[in-house]
Amino acid sequence: MPTPTPSYRRDSLRDDLLAAAIVAVLLIPQSLAYALLAGLPPQVGLYASVLPLVAYALVGASSVNAVGPAAVLALMTLQAIAPLAGQVDPAAAALVLACEVGLLLALAAALKLDALAALLSAPVLQGFSVGAAISIALSQLPALLGSPAQGVHLRALLKSWWEAAQTGPVLHLATAAFGLGALVLLLVARRHLQPLAARWLRHDLAQLVGRAAPLAVIALAIALAWALASPSHGVAVVGALPTLQLPLGLPLLDADLWLALLPSATLLALVTFVSSFAVAERLGLQRGEHVDGRRELAGLAAANLVAGVSGGMPVGGSFSRSALNADAGARTRWAGAWTALLLALAALLLAAPLAWLPRAVLAATIVVPVLAAAEWKAFGQAWRYSRREALLMGLVAAITVLHTAQWALGVGVVISIALLLQHAARPHAALIGRVPGTEHYRNVERYATELTPGVLSLRVDESLLFLNARQLPALVARHLDAHPDTRRVVLQMTPVNRIDLSGLEALATLQTVLRERGIRLDLSEVKGPVLDGLRAAQWSRWFAGRLYLSHHQAVRDEQGMAP
Structure with a gap:
């Protein structure tokens, strides 16, 4: 645990600890869910939420950016390592990917390349956001319903679902009851819990109650799964977590593996910086803080490099966690370091009950926030403003759903540059x-x-x-x-x-x-x-x-x- 600076006053410590406690409780189920989304063992998400947060606190630029596993990065990680299935352990491939992302971000920071964020134009980012939300929701349908189908994009998922239907049922009723029940509760809570709480609580407390709804749903699901002995009825649960012992060590030094993952790592690094910097800058403006792009690159580089040598996965800033961190009163980057410490303690203390958590409920906790965060209204606005950019947005979203995020972003960047060149080549x-x-x-x-x-x-x-x-x-x-x-x-x-x-x-x-x-x-x-x-x-x-x-x-x- 790093030692705060001498100017770290008692009131800052108090506020940072309070914010860290709130974020840590939310980060436990998120880290497990995003690891599963990436096709990795659930403990990988926990490992990615401890030392990387400390590394960012030491180097990063934002006082409230909550770094850790994120839904879009988990989807891109899954699509990067899936083609290597059977050739290398997915967890080992994720470590290499995290290290490559960290090295690329560090190189960008050294060369002052933070302006490269402009490569991802608003139509590309918004189209990718919507496409990724749909892809993530589709990828969680099998877990939500208890189906053996799986796939990294819609075509693969439909093919797998069809093949599964030829050999047995595509729906497990008990699992679907947990998944769909959790989905309904989360949707109702997202819409109605905060206004209801605001009748009796201050606005800021009502917001925290609304954002804590997933924790209540998870607690209820754990209690029901334990009371009904759900695993004996075929409901898949998280299972016993291994002892939280951070596996420090270098990733696989396999040149072929590093070369195979490099294209995916390049796009992952770009998305990591753009999305994280956007979150940090937006929240920084609200607090009157300037976020230095080069330093943010260095902080994200440090977090990913540490994730790569401590059993984690690629990490970045999360808007939902960062907003919660800011609303909870975080004063400095040290809130992230305290979050890491409290999460490690919570993982040790809550490992037994978390083992009973149905995976269908984790899937529901992924689907609801990613669909809510997608920028659906951007399509209408783009269509009214620029038909060409609206078509680009739709194309990026479609490629993300039908193929992979890497292809979608690559095509989006190329077309954006082509549109820019076409405009610049016709002087007015x-x-x-x-x-x-x-x-x-x-x-x-x-x-x-x-x-x-x-x-x-x-x-x-x-x-x-x-x-x-x-x-x-x-x-x-x-x-x-x-x-x-x-x-x-x-x-x-x-x-x-x-x-x-x-x-x-x-x-x-x-x-x-x-x-x-x-x-x-x-x-x-x-x-x-x-x-x-x-x-x-x-x-x-x-x-x-x-x-x-x-x-x-x-x-x-x-x-x-x-x-």
């Missing part, structure tokens, strides 16, 4: 005119404006880069065809943030083309960094036009300001 230059009675210039297609005879005013709405620069002369030529009396072309450069070498050559080509037609090229409102680059390239040797501080000055003042 708006014909602008003066709004009457003002010095403001706006797009003539959107506003009532006045054009100045002989002056063609164009606003360049993209940076001039190798992707689009070659199109600039042709773009200006099309506007000239519609305004044959033009004597001057003035480019308003306000939206231009960068001009690379291709953009510089495009400007020179444009000037040459215009000069041959007896037209002068001028620029207005060039940003300082862009102008610095032009001057460094000694553009004054070939640029024959004028540079203006404001576009109004460019249109009205023929003398201008020499470059």
